[in-house]
Amino acid sequence: MMERRTSRRKLMNKVVSAFAIFSVLISVVLLGSILIEVIINGARALSINFLTQTPGAIGSGLGGVGPAIQGTLIVVGLTTAIGAPVGVFAGIYLSEFAGNGIFPASVRFFNDVLVGLPSIVLGIVAYVTLVIALGSFSVWAGAFALSLIMIPIVVRVTEETLKIVPNSMREAGQSLGIPKRKIIMNIVLPAAKSGVLTGIILAISRVAGETAPLIMTILGTDLYFTSLTGPVDALPLRIWRLASQPYQYAHDFGWGAALILILLVLGLSLGLRLLAHKRGFKIRTIAAG
Amino acid sequence: MGSDEDLSNENARGLQQREAEKEREQEIKVDKVSDSQTQSKQEPEEKQQLVPKVSIKNLEAWFGSKQALKSINLDVREKTVTAFIGPSGCGKTTLIRCLNRMHEMTPGAKAKGQVIIDGTDIYDRNIDAVIIKRRIGMVFQKPNPFPTMSIYDNVAAGLKLNGIKDKHLLDEIVKDSLEGAALWDEVKNELGKSGMGLSGGQQQRLCIARALAMQPEVLLMDEPTSALDPMASSKIENLVHDLKKRFTVIIVTHNMQQAARVSDDTVFMYLGELIEHNPTKKIFENPEKELTERYISGKFG
Numbered sequence: 001m002m003e004r005r006t007s008r009r010k011l012m013n014k015v016v017s018a019f020a021i022f023s024v025l026i027s028v029v030l031l032g033s034i035l036i037e038v039i040i041n042g043a044r045a046l047s048i049n050f051l052t053q054t055p056g057a058i059g060s061g062l063g064g065v066g067p068a069i070q071g072t073l074i075v076v077g078l079t080t081a082i083g084a085p086v087g088v089f090a091g092i093y094l095s096e097f098a099g100n101g102i103f104p105a106s107v108r109f110f111n112d113v114l115v116g117l118p119s120i121v122l123g124i125v126a127y128v129t130l131v132i133a134l135g136s137f138s139v140w141a142g143a144f145a146l147s148l149i150m151i152p153i154v155v156r157v158t159e160e161t162l163k164i165v166p167n168s169m170r171e172a173g174q175s176l177g178i179p180k181r182k183i184i185m186n187i188v189l190p191a192a193k194s195g196v197l198t199g200i201i202l203a204i205s206r207v208a209g210e211t212a213p214l215i216m217t218i219l220g221t222d223l224y225f226t227s228l229t230g231p232v233d234a235l236p237l238r239i240w241r242l243a244s245q246p247y248q249y250a251h252d253f254g255w256g257a258a259l260i261l262i263l264l265v266l267g268l269s270l271g272l273r274l275l276a277h278k279r280g281f282k283i284r285t286i287a288a289g
Numbered sequence: 290m291g292s293d294e295d296l297s298n299e300n301a302r303g304l305q306q307r308e309a310e311k312e313r314e315q316e317i318k319v320d321k322v323s324d325s326q327t328q329s330k331q332e333p334e335e336k337q338q339l340v341p342k343v344s345i346k347n348l349e350a351w352f353g354s355k356q357a358l359k360s361i362n363l364d365v366r367e368k369t370v371t372a373f374i375g376p377s378g379c380g381k382t383t384l385i386r387c388l389n390r391m392h393e394m395t396p397g398a399k400a401k402g403q404v405i406i407d408g409t410d411i412y413d414r415n416i417d418a419v420i421i422k423r424r425i426g427m428v429f430q431k432p433n434p435f436p437t438m439s440i441y442d443n444v445a446a447g448l449k450l451n452g453i454k455d456k457h458l459l460d461e462i463v464k465d466s467l468e469g470a471a472l473w474d475e476v477k478n479e480l481g482k483s484g485m486g487l488s489g490g491q492q493q494r495l496c497i498a499r500a501l502a503m504q505p506e507v508l509l510m511d512e513p514t515s516a517l518d519p520m521a522s523s524k525i526e527n528l529v530h531d532l533k534k535r536f537t538v539i540i541v542t543h544n545m546q547q548a549a550r551v552s553d554d555t556v557f558m559y560l561g562e563l564i565e566h567n568p569t570k571k572i573f574e575n576p577e578k579e580l581t582e583r584y585i586s587g588k589f590g
Contacts, residue, residue: 171433174392175389176500177447187435191437
């Protein structure tokens with residue numbers, strides 16, 4: 001009896017482990033094959049001209065995606081400059097100040113709704129509010145739409161991460177008579193730094209690949225950036241345009257643009273992590289005596 | 290050398306107090322009270338000794354609607370160690386957390402009454418609950434050094450984050466505090482390293498150093514050895530002996546032997562009430578109350 005149960009337990013253990021490994025393999029193989037496909041196809045298109053030139057005439061097989069790279073950097077940069085601080089501070093509010101009343105509960109609820117909203121809806125919001133009001137497609141409108149995608153993600157992750165910081169840290173700060181804002185900024189937030197940063201990187205990766213809201217806001221152009229109130233190009237838009245052309249070279253260019261987008265996000269993620277890691281402890285000593 | 294250090298301590302105290310305007314208001318208050326104390330100075334010396342460092346009057350505390358402390362009255366003498374003992378849930382931790390107004394930080398918790406420390410009622414309406422904590426050090430059950438700070442910054446955190454920037458002064462106080470917490474010799478060459486790399490006992494002494502850096506008048510210790518092994522615990526106990534030369538120490542412990550070893554006076558609590566407050570020797574050898582006797586002899590709790 002006992003033995004049979006033991007062997008059953010061991011069998012179940014093996015079945016569950018096997019399923020877990022199988023699931024990992026599926027996701028790794030799928031992601032890996034996509035990445036390899038992009039690298040193989042994309043590498044063919046890469047050249048200095050491709051990275052720096054404006055798109056050539058359709059069908060000419062010339063030109064590059066310079067404006068798209070520049071536009072993505074500008075739009076995503078502006079989005080992060082707006083979205084990251086707003087998201088982090090809203091998360092701080094929910095975790096450290098709000099408590100459990102009706103207002104914070106409804107903020108959390110609508111924040112979750114916002115996370116799940118189709119991005120094109122947010123594009124339309126930006127179109128109706130900013131594009132029509134300003135009379136032009138613009139970088140501002142694009143950054144606004146992408147911020148609406150970024151903020152709820154950052155809010156959620158920041159709140160969850162801050163809540164994991166043990167309350168004993170806050171109490172230690174309180175017992176030293178440190179004001180609440182300094183406890184949050186100098187003790188709690190640094191302890192949650194890597195989690196908050198992961199949330200921001202996740203949100204940046206998400207918005208960097210958005211296409212639909214950009215059609216409604218920055219429109220896309222063949223020219224380099226001129227002003228924040230005018231249209232600009234972006235890599236996802238350019239990939240979409242290139243893919244819809246009937247030429248092989250355009251498809252190759254599309255793969256190349258996709259590779260650049262992946263490398264940008266990867267580089268940003270690594271860069272931010274390195275930066276956060278480097279700002280560790282300063283070496284300090286006191287001369288003895 | 291010794292007198293030099295004392296002088297710099299005085300400077301640090303001065304800087305701390307000048308730093309915040311609100312605190313200045315409190316200082317004025319303290320001055321007024323010490324005026325009245327100077328009047329009593331003309332009276333015989335013995336009477337001076339009787340002025341308690343901490344005086345608790347009709348203190349009551351609640352968690353929501355549940356009363357955790359029932360009208361506590363207690364005087365604590367200066368530069369002594371007072372231990373709070375009693376079974377789990379008797380209110381000893383609640384009581385110590387009322388002594389620096391930490392209790393009310395818990396959502397739904399409130400406290401009422403007077404806690405007079407060096408003549409200042411910390412529950413006075415004009416007292417800022419944040420700032421008063423600078424004068425009362427606290428050490429918690431589990432060591433809780435700030436994880437992202439170096440050993441140096443952990444000790445200096447209370448001063449730095451309250452606006453003291455003078456590096457020379459900070460260096461001096463950090464060294465002094467680490468020495469006071471018997472940790473200096475073990476960490477003097479790795480002040481820049483994270484406090485999280487230290488052992489549990491060292492972390493707890495780091496937390497004590499962090500509290501000492503604020504030059505508190507009273508040091509509250511809430512079961513400071515409950516998460517430590519016997520060796521680390523005995524180091525903390527020895528440290529408590531040294532600390533009482535400079536500070537008034539109040540320690541909560543669930544360990545009666547510890548109370549017997551470290552304290553001068555012992556307070557026995559039960560169900561939110563203060564049952565007996567007597568010299569430790571008397572409590573353990575010849576307690577007044579039957580309840581105390583039964584608890585000490587292990588008949589309940």
